[in-house]
Amino acid sequence: MLAKPVSAIPPGQLYEPKWDGFRAIVFRDGDAVEIGSRNGRTIARYFPELVDAARAHLPRRCVVDGEIVVADAEGRLDFFALQQRIHPAERRINLLAAETPARFVAFDLLALGDADLTGEPFTQRRARLADALGAAGPDAPVHLCPLTDDEDLAAVWFERFEGAGLDGVIAKRADLRYQPDKRVMAKIKHVRTADCVVTGYRLHRSSRDAVGSLLLGLYDDGSEEIPDVIREGADGPVLVPVGVIGAFPMAVRRQLVDELAPLVTDFADHPWRWVPDMLADRPASRMGNRWNAGKDQSFVPLRPERVVEVRYDYMEGFRFRHVGQFVRWRPDRDPASCTYAQIERPAPCALDAVLTPPGP
Numbered sequence: 001m002l003a004k005p006v007s008a009i010p011p012g013q014l015y016e017p018k019w020d021g022f023r024a025i026v027f028r029d030g031d032a033v034e035i036g037s038r039n040g041r042t043i044a045r046y047f048p049e050l051v052d053a054a055r056a057h058l059p060r061r062c063v064v065d066g067e068i069v070v071a072d073a074e075g076r077l078d079f080f081a082l083q084q085r086i087h088p089a090e091r092r093i094n095l096l097a098a099e100t101p102a103r104f105v106a107f108d109l110l111a112l113g114d115a116d117l118t119g120e121p122f123t124q125r126r127a128r129l130a131d132a133l134g135a136a137g138p139d140a141p142v143h144l145c146p147l148t149d150d151e152d153l154a155a156v157w158f159e160r161f162e163g164a165g166l167d168g169v170i171a172k173r174a175d176l177r178y179q180p181d182k183r184v185m186a187k188i189k190h191v192r193t194a195d196c197v198v199t200g201y202r203l204h205r206s207s208r209d210a211v212g213s214l215l216l217g218l219y220d221d222g223s224e225e226i227p228d229v230i231r232e233g234a235d236g237p238v239l240v241p242v243g244v245i246g247a248f249p250m251a252v253r254r255q256l257v258d259e260l261a262p263l264v265t266d267f268a269d270h271p272w273r274w275v276p277d278m279l280a281d282r283p284a285s286r287m288g289n290r291w292n293a294g295k296d297q298s299f300v301p302l303r304p305e306r307v308v309e310v311r312y313d314y315m316e317g318f319r320f321r322h323v324g325q326f327v328r329w330r331p332d333r334d335p336a337s338c339t340y341a342q343i344e345r346p347a348p349c350a351l352d353a354v355l356t357p358p359g360p
Contacts, residue, residue: 001065001108001178003170003185010171010186014122015154016145017161017354018168018187019105020077020321021069026050026104028058035068043068046085049097049141050104057136064129065108065178066145070100075350077165079316105355106133107145110178118178125178143355149174162190163349167313167321190313193327194218194342197239197335198306199272200299201260210253211260213246215299216310216324217271221339224318229274237339239271243320245310263302270301307333315343 009015024043027034033054035044044051047068058064070085072078081100087093109129110118117125126147133144148154158169168189176184196216204210217239220226224240231238248256267273310324318340 001180001185002183003187004183006171006186006188009151009154009158009169009188011151013149013171013173013186014126015148015151015157016107016170016172017157017166018170018189019067019069019145020079020165020167021067021082021105024066024068024104025110026054026058026064026066026106027062028054028064029061031055043086045090046087046093047097047102048094049101053104053141057133057140057142059112059132061111061113062109062132063111064106065110066104066106068102068104069351070102071351074348075164075352076348077351079165079321101141103141103143105143105145107147108178118180120177121174122172122176122178123174138356146354146356157354158188158190159346160349161354162314162346164351164354166354191311192313192344193309193311195307195330195333195338196242196310196324197304197338198260198302198308199239199241199270199304200301201256202244202299204250204253207250207254209257210250211248211256212253213244213323214256214308215244216242216308216320217304217338218242218343219336219339221341223340226318230272232274237336239304240318240340241272242318243310243312243322243324245308245324245326247323247325260302260306263305265301265303267301269303271304272301275299275301304335307331307335307338315345 022043023038025036027036033044033051034042035047035050037043050068068082070078070082072081082102085096085100085102087096106129109125109132112128112132117128130144133142136142154169168187171186171188196218198214199217200215202212204212219237220240221237226238226240230240267275307330309327309330311327312320312324314321
């Protein structure tokens with residue numbers, strides 16, 4: 001069951017923190033445990049500690065919907081560390097399970113014993129879930145997701161829990177039946193804007209004369225931990241890659257190729273001179289990623305002279321966590337003024353404070 005974005009917390013509903021992890025459904029039947037991802041693939045082998053936790057803390061026969069998360073040393077959600085858990089080698093999987101153990105945050109109960117609960121109202125499913133997890137202690141890696149019917153408290157969670165790496169609030173109707181693949185919940189996420197430097201573009205996958213995405217940069221002001229490869233050889237502020245924007249109509253994508261043509265340069269005159277060497281170190285000159293090893297990461301470099309205002313939700317390290325959205329061009333903005341100083345940083349908050357939340 002999915003959520004659709006809304007601009008404000010809707011009144012008169014039930015509210016949960018919105019987690020930034022892997023959505024997963026855990027199936028247990030005795031000693032048999034399966035963990036299914038949102039795309040229907042099995043991911044149980046990557047999280048052996050959660051398979052053990054399911055046997056220890058979930059009802060003997062059940063189906064539970066929730067989120068897999070990993071916390072860093074400061075107790076904040078660490079999505080990058082979570083991504084690293086998807087690894088082909090069993091030895092590496094076991095090592096990471098010990099070094100960066102995952103937790104499962106349960107927020108819905110779909111079946112218990114022989115009973116299919118998807119037709120019951122959410123309040124009844126939630127009560128049965130709370131009862132089912134009642135024996136799990138605070139140190140168990142299986143947690144019951146916090147829930148409130150207080151809209152004001154949900155607004156406090158929305159602000160406070162961002163410091164723990166969460167990205168908003170989920171709202172559910174009390175009478176909501178479980179409806180797979182339908183966006184019947186609501187999600188309220190942080191929305192911010194930043195002025196970024198356009199540093200290049202990738203071609204569209206279906207057309208060589210259209211822009212697929214624009215690459216964005218911000219100048220380092222000394223406030224971020226930036227990889228050495230980006231800083232190498234720089235005497236002053238460096239232009240740091242922060243993400244991309246790519247949602248344009250096809251006509252605009254083609255127009256951008258012509259519009260940006262005067263800015264096309266080569267890497268010798270580009271701030272990211274390190275990119276060709278990095279690409280050459282990867283098979284077939286591609287910088288693959290954990291989810292799409294064949295994705296082409298090469299791009300057309302541009303002189304960093306244009307500024308665009310971008311809508312984003314939050315940062316993960318020195319980059320935007322998700323793909324940004326185009327707001328407007330900023331011809332009045334000096335590219336050198338586009339630094340990290342404009343980025344909002346939430347006050348730190350530990351994950352344990354989310355799992356056992358205080359009042360307002």
